[in-house]
Amino acid sequence: MGDKSHTQQPGAAGRALTAERPSSLRNVVLVGHSGAGKTTLVEALALTSGAVNRAGRVEDGGTVSDYDEIEHRQQRSVQLSLVPVEWGGIKINILDTPGYADFVGELRAGLRAADAALFVVSASDGVDGATRMVWEECEAVGMPRAIVVTHLEASRADYAQMTAVCGEIFGADDPDAVVPLYLPLYGPAGPDGHSPVTGLLGLLSRRVYDYASGERVERDPDPAELELISDARNRLIEGIIAESEDESLMDRYLGGEDIDVKTLVDDLERAVARGTFHPVLMAAPAADGARQGLGTVELLELITGGFPTPLERTALPVTTPDGRPRPDAVCDPDGPLLAEVVKTSSDPYVGRVSLVRVFSGTLRPDETVHVSGHGLADRGHEDHDVDERVGALTAPFGKQQRTLTRAIAGDLACVAKLTRAETGDTLSAKDDPLLMEPWVMPDPLLPLAIEAHSKADEDKLSQGLSRLVAEDPTMRLEQNQHTHQVVLWCLGEAHQDVALERLRTRYGVQVDPVPHKVSLRETFGDRATGRGRHVKQSGGHGQYAICEIEVEPLPPGSGIEFVDKVVGGAVPRSFIPSVEKGVRGQAAKGVAAGYPLVDVRITLRDGKAHSVDSSDAAFQTAGALALREAAGEARIHLLEPVAELAVMIPDEYVGAVMSDLAGRRGRVVGTEQAGPGRTLVRSEIPEIEIDRYAVDLRSVSHGTGRFSRSYARHEPMPPQLADKIREQAERGT
Template structure:
């Protein structure tokens, strides 16, 4: 099974004694002893015994296979073995470690997680066979001031401190806990460290060593330790903490923008405040999860990377924060852009007694490369629009970028250039130019060939060969574009495709039904692409509201 389905070369180092509810322990093929767990101490007590008679012969056979595999890695051990001298236990451990690190084979051990049987030998095997941080190359990072400059840190207590915050967790007793892996140096309670990503100093209040659901205060963490820090204010997942004198950014994590959203509302008035607190804490833990309040429809909207992501968020609100909520149907986060250059002149003029409002601007809207976002530049010459009014134009345009003209989605990949204009000595103001920019945006976007963009997901489906045709046909019916096929051990086929997210809702249940539960899939955001015209018309007509200039 391991060879056929995973394409790996297994090295059997243990055999099970019994199976299922009669599982008692394992046979250690290096020591040629049986390790038996007794009593109901949840795996805490075990003893070495002679190998049961019915397992003696299989143990001898598998031990021979194990030795023949590992001695191939060492000429001297091979020579001795051919002369009839078996390697001792220490040599076998060294050879298994060598083969594991090089990827020549994969040690296979037995155990039962339910009764905690086999845990101690498994942990010993981790220590004996897997590489330690000292054996790995130095950790590479970049200079916060110059990201192109590479900095190396050895896994040593004598190096300057550097650690990566890899998880944020809310604790009902301690508050927010930041889990940090120390890659180099030492970290002491009460000291100050630098958040290299934000350039802010953080004070280490409490250092905690976590033991499952209990915790222990410690004063010092060394290289290789994983500790939880209580009370950090500005650090989120993926940020680097380091020595303020020797700054380094270990790993820059890019979190993609959410691609799916649902409306959520608490079932009772009592849940309103609890839901707000819960969402704030969950957003701190998970940078790919966002939430916002839509005042127009008076609903809270949560956004994430997929249906499952948001289902888990809602489940955690219920379990951890005791919030009962009603959840709406999922919606896709579309974007809007433009397809051609357009230049518009817009005059904002208002006179209602007293000082009036006047602003005259000419703005050119240009499409940019996908992923460029929004740019503003001023091409004003000769003071046609005074410098003090240009920020008003910038602000007016930026405010409109979150609400496009087609269906009210955020606008991306657009450059707005202020090319000309005029003003009035008395009636012109920053506010007047801000309002003029809004009007110019609405007119200019409509003239520039507005288009709707949808998230396209990179989908990888692993399926048995007999269901390949059904899977491909289904992906094609979802507006999918099949990119490639490949084989996987065990007669499985891998299909790589690009599919619009809007077509992927409830795909997991369709895929399981189509393949009798044997296929699986993963998907991640690949790009945003133009929506077909007939679908754009449907979305626009469903979302369009009259826009008043």
């Protein structure tokens, strides 16, 4: 961990890295807010490990940071990417995740595929609320974590202050478990008065690692450096000993014994792997022409020495596709095949590509596997229970795909031509199908209504949308039968932008966003009567039908009730269903602003018929006319859908959130504590007021709030709003 002997590793560029056993694998996910420097750190680690040359390029072309076209235009990462590197004979699968909240689904996939997390924190920007929440998620499942501080070159960067902040935020329960392993070595101040970081002071080894020359040079500290080391070293040792499994170690240390470095390093590595100790390191990209970035050797040693192997991961529960329990998945290359699709993407040349984490067994190209899909019917994902032939296995590196002969338990690989498998699906042996419980997907709550730009786009829209949601399980596709809109439910505005861009560039479908409609309803505010008269005579058979109805309001949720109270055969029995069909058809179209009529009783009281000219069509028309006339005499209420909203927020934002809800016509129905420092606010609020709540809550709570919504009922809309909507309906807008 930076306190051992280090040499430059042989380059891995141009060849696929293949793990021979799970113990020689490490899977680590990089977590941090957008702009924290995760991708830059990946590039620095690739350079130090020899995966790329000094120009940042791999031998067979491309770079580790080759993005797709959308990422170039967005100027940020929008998807999970895998970069395999090698250090000391250990294959490290580095999973780089987007830092923007709209792509938290990619982050969750990275957490599922990894066995440890590296939290990347900018020395100039600090720790945002979303990063804190991810830390708490990892803490809840005991995932090993470490922290690396970046952007040390910024003029306002303060490493000491940032490590203190990390201790307060990430070590709230145990401040001694979040401490630095190194201190920065500063060079001469520049013209702006800022002193650059040129090396590291190793606290355990009492050695200096000087990167000023572009090469890592190890030397003894001078007296001033040694004094700096001594103060911080004592706190680090106490933190390590507190987590040690050797209960006698603390007594020996307090008794004045000088604990040897090897014992401390071994205990440190075990505590990190258990997820009880979280060291803080620093890193910076290599200077021009240099072979190593500052702190990258130390970081690679932490990953290979302190992070757990796949063998140490808690076994995951497994069932058969029909729900019968099976033994938990154990990381054994010779065990039954069990793998999971953690990401799905499309390649213009090879088609669908699935990034797969193998949990048990060994996956080989050209074998037939069983695909079991958990199903997300509410998001447009169908259940899967089919056999498919695996195409080529590859390891990605930038835009390159390097061929693999196999992927053993614990490893990750890309699989080509799985045409039915989607993100979250399970791959297993065709004669022993298995199913893993999928990870929790964030619920998309920002609607985007779209329509095809042209007839040609309309013909391709259905296929394009199905492929889009197959790639992204955080997206929900809705064909709203009430508003007749196609709606993509997304996680945020950036998520929407990427969806539209992918439809256009990947699937050749141009769509136009349109205003999203909520499902309004109409109902009668009081009792009314109406008479429908449809009488026409124009040669041959005429049309003759008269009916009289009474309409009265019913309690919410009653729907449409039709009652026949005709006496004396005024309307022949054969035409009673025709009248009902006519009034129900008109009710579906609406009687005021074009929204369906609900919660009324329509009673047929009287009518007239002609022995020759009456017909089914005539009485349908008369029924519709009667309902329209009754509506002209009554007060018609517009009903709007009301949602039950549950908002989870830190305590400091409760006032701001409740004030915001009140401004949206929301009614707070209760609050309750939901864990340390968090409050759950429950409210009822019109759905028309929360169309953009996924964006607005993020702003109000500084990215720390979450919410869920569910339909409660329809309620009368305030008259001034209802009048505005009626005016828009009359104008046809």
